[in-house]
Amino acid sequence: MSDLRDLYQEVILDHNKRPRNFRILPHPTHHADGVNPLCGDRISVFLDIEDGVIRDIAFQGAGCAISSASASLMTEALKGKPVDEVEHLFEAFHNVVTTDGECPKGLGKLGVLAGVRDYPSRVKCATLAWHAVRAALEQRKQPVATE
């Protein structure tokens, strides 16, 4: 069972059971839903962005331990970060869960998800919340670009 413990680390089980920032923001500046069509998991992310900084971030939804914990840890990592850093952090996180990429400091505790790299079918679970955040940000970018 030791290799399974690499995947289901205590931090992950804790964030699965007690997800942080698990709520709805009543007036988010950005919002998007993420769906994993493979399993039907759904996640909604809400962001409050002010002056290019993520002032608040929250999520709601139902998913497996990997997707729930990843979403919870992501909200902790992204709160207070400049929006410009999100893409870079996503790339770093994607490397962590797919290759033997190092986990940069900016990702906080998200390094505990490194075990996912040995479970290719679960990579989508780990990245679902990130895809939702990127979708939320892209919606915002488009109107900005046309203005």
Add this chain to the structure above:
Amino acid sequence: MNDMSARHALSPSSQPSPQWGGGEGGGLDLARIRAEFPILRQRVHGKPLVYLDNAASVQRPKAVIDTISECYSSYYGNIHRGVHLLSERSTAAYEGAREKVRAFLNAASVQEIIFTRNTTESINLVASSFGGSTVKAGDEIVITGMEHHSNIVPWQMLCERTGAKLKVAPFTDAGELILEEYERLLDSGRVKLAAFVHLSNALGTLNPVRIMTDMAHARGIPVLVDGAQSVPHLAVDVRELGCEFYAFSSHKIYGPSGVGVLYGKKALLEAMPPYQGGGDMIRLVTFEKTEYAELPNKFEAGTPSIADVIGLGAALDWLTAIGLDAVAAHEHELLDYATAQLSEIPGLAIMGRARDKAALVAFTMQGIHPHDIGTILDREGVAIRAGHHCAQPVMQRYGVPATARASFAVYNTRDEVDVLVKALWKVKEMFEL
């Protein structure tokens, strides 16, 4: 049952049940049957493979693998057109498989057996050809709430095209169709077809096909039955059931993937327009006009998956030799045993408790997502399905995003159920904080 649960509760790593030694299998020689499946003789993640994802796709016996191999290595040629020996031999084997399917379903004629790619294509054929030519705006199609997406979406698409309406018969919390509601839906006077699943892949419910067909026929409504899950588990006699159409897939009945079957009553098939145009489905083509071929070729445009159809024939021979009644008895025993064992695990809820049930058990565990269950079981060598099982409306009905599902085939044993149960205790252990 009680002392077993106590044993598991106290000691999840205890020895397998003592019952697995003798008398198992309802008279089947399970060791011999298992020996015919080369794929089962392997370890995954260092553990013996326990394959319980049979409702998704079953494994193939050597008889089927060898039949396909023999076709390609000794007599393969295109069918229905060659003057040479290989083509003649392939044609004979291909048409021989059609006769095997006819006999297996007890259809009246080989003209009533159409080869497709899978159950989904069989249903799409009926939706497109029968539906497209008979369903008009304001008409209705009746299905049930426990359908696989393959028996929902083709009808939705037909309704979108024609302006017809899709009506859905509900089922109880136990997973049984509410027959009165189904019958009430048939009473509108606008229903052009009733389409329903024989054995639900998400719940294990066996629907009373004969009764449901009689109800439809009493109102002059034709019936399509989705038999994807049922055919490997129980003997199906389409003339006894009376339905107009019966669809199933080869890959769920020990045959190769890429082949499906549509049974249709000859009078209806003859009246229906072709589904796809192309080679093999014509009698005469000029640029002005095409005359279509007779049944069943009218519905088999293009070169089919020849070796795989022949492989399906071998699968049916193999299954018939074992005997579907013996298979059903064995699988039922497994289902009862698994249901009892799983029910003893605290926090585990079985979804689908119909009185008439077969071959699979779907469940959830409190606080643990089915995907996590699936991953942990995989590391114990146990292959199950976790997800919505292409039946999202069923998940919505119970308010869950997904379930875990263990599904059985003739080669599964009671000690494999024990391995499953032990692994589920490990899941609980893993998630206890």
